[in-house]
Amino acid sequence: MILISFVLVAACAIALIAISRTHRQMNLACIAEALIFLGLAIYLILSNQIPVSTFLIGSQYFFIDHLGIYEVLIATIVFLFAAIYARGYVEGLLDSGELGKNSLRLFYAAWALLLLIIVLAFCSDNLALFWIFAEMTTIISAMLIAILAARENIDAAIKYIFIASISMLFSFVGLIFLFEISRSALGTGTLNWTGLMQHATVFPPGMLIAAFALVFIGFAAKSGIFPFHTWLPEAHAKAPSAVSAILSGVLLNVGIYGIIRVYAIVHQTTAVAAASPLLAIFGLLTVGIAAISMLSQKNLKKLVAFSSIENMGILLVGLAVSTPLALFWVLFHIMAHSFTKASLFFSAGILHRQYRSTISVDAVDEIRDVFRLQPLAAWGIIIGGLAIVGMPPSPIFFSKLFILLQLGAVSLPALVVLLVLLFIASAALGYYVISTFTQVSSAESPMEMRQYHTPASMKVPIVILLAVIVLLGIVFTSGEISFFNQIVTELRF
């Protein structure tokens, strides 16, 4: 029933968008959709019905367990704030003519649909169904990137579609492998995650490794893991900032979620001995590439995008450690990263509106007098930057600390390498902030720059998100702990 209400709400939102005339109405429909989705998710968590498996009666395709509802919760929260933010941001795009009036309806319809598909993806029990939804999120989000109709945007969107879709085809071959493995082991083939988990112990490890490696390719591309990360900086930097927040805060999670699910199956067998080094190596490489690319980055949104790649690498390393505690903190890191990254993109969006120099991706930001012109965005970047680097009361501090501790227990060299890379990434972020934010126009030639009037709807999400992040870092309730523990038990780590 819940699943049907998700679909119905989204259908209503899209219908409302189709009939509404003004931007405000369309935006309101999206905010309402995200709010209702959030309400439904919270209702599910509080009503203690999880895990629920019979949503569409007699079908094996959908289910909701703790991991699924957790990801849905993160997604809806990020979508809610992004929709509020879009109210002011898209208005600005319309005023400056960057977004055509005719594309507006398409933009919001795709937005509402994207949220629905992401929720459905997280509720799919069948891995092939999850694959299809994940593939659809690529297409729809590419539409959101290309909506600005600049040549760079279309290029970025097409690059994203091709890299992600091609890799996802490899994933699909991996799923066919998995299906065949289960068919030869069980008699009837299944791709149901719950079914696969139940019988995972009887699967032949050799075949399972091949299947895992293939599946990994696709989901790694979705989540920007090296060497499939090349689409990510461009797409995230070129997309409208409200969309960048979603891409970084929600869509990357879709890929990681897929990897976690399949890895959980592999973890039940001896094949994990080969799979976990694979994850660790790719994780370290990803962090390394991201950290080194961040050093020379002069464009704020691109810098933040590379920081997303870095965090996905950390998640992979944490997953590779594959102890229950490491998984616990990986899950926590997913949430912390999503919220922090969304707030960073929101702040970067305000600066982007103010300075507008970054028409081309590689353009150097000409940020000056930032504290006089956009104090909130500047502080948003600074606080958000401190949080993403992992300064103490931020939630990322704890997740990074415990992932590193767990990693150190497994392999000391890996820990040292990761620490150095994380240091480089943090230094790059700090260097950027210090070198650009201290630029003040000289007294002799005061720069004539009109202050961009930031609407309240763009400021509020940043403030609330930063408050949520601080709160997450300071308060850690027993309810949270038991919730995460339940996910860990359900994944059988």
Next chain:
Amino acid sequence: MIDPALVQGIIRVLFVIVIITAAYIISTRNILSLVSVYAIQSLTLVLIALSLYTLEGSSVLLAIAIITFISKVLVIPYFIATIQERVRIRRDIEFHFLNPTTSLLLSMALMLVIYITLSKIVEGTPARESLFFFGAVLGISLMLMGMMVTFSRKRAISKVLGYLSMENGVLLFGMFVTELPFIIEFLIIIDLVILVLLTTILTVGIDSTLEDYHDRLNRFHLLDDTEETP
């Protein structure tokens, strides 16, 4: 009933046709014929599915044959051909790092490698009929050949065709290795259609009022910076 040996012979012939079409897609410079060759390749897959149906009698194969015929032989090629008429791109003579001859040689090498790797993987499991094994090898090879097309062509529209040919490879592989539930196949087709729609519309440029239509298309190249392609 039809003699199974005859059907197996027919499937082998169809395999050869698939290889020829794949080789053509890799090497041709003419975009118009690219679409028709893609349609022929899909039609060959339909025939393979039908022949398999006479062998195994599974209704899923019949259903796959029908939706493949409708979507990949009729709808998608028709759509791409219409777009091409409108944008008037006839030839795609720009290749990235591979020219046709090298890519043909490379794809032959690929097939060999895949054959050897797959026979190693299959070794442990109960030996399967050689026909099914060949189908799997061919499926993966077709997929990698399609990938070579997407990476070596500059025009977005030939990239789309490369992707479609990859997808054909996956379908072939899926048909011979195992039997997926029909609903999955069906949803994949829907996904594919949306993808083709979107990429081709993007190719034309979603907002053609801003600039001159053809001017835009002439400038429209994908991935000018070759180093960034994985």
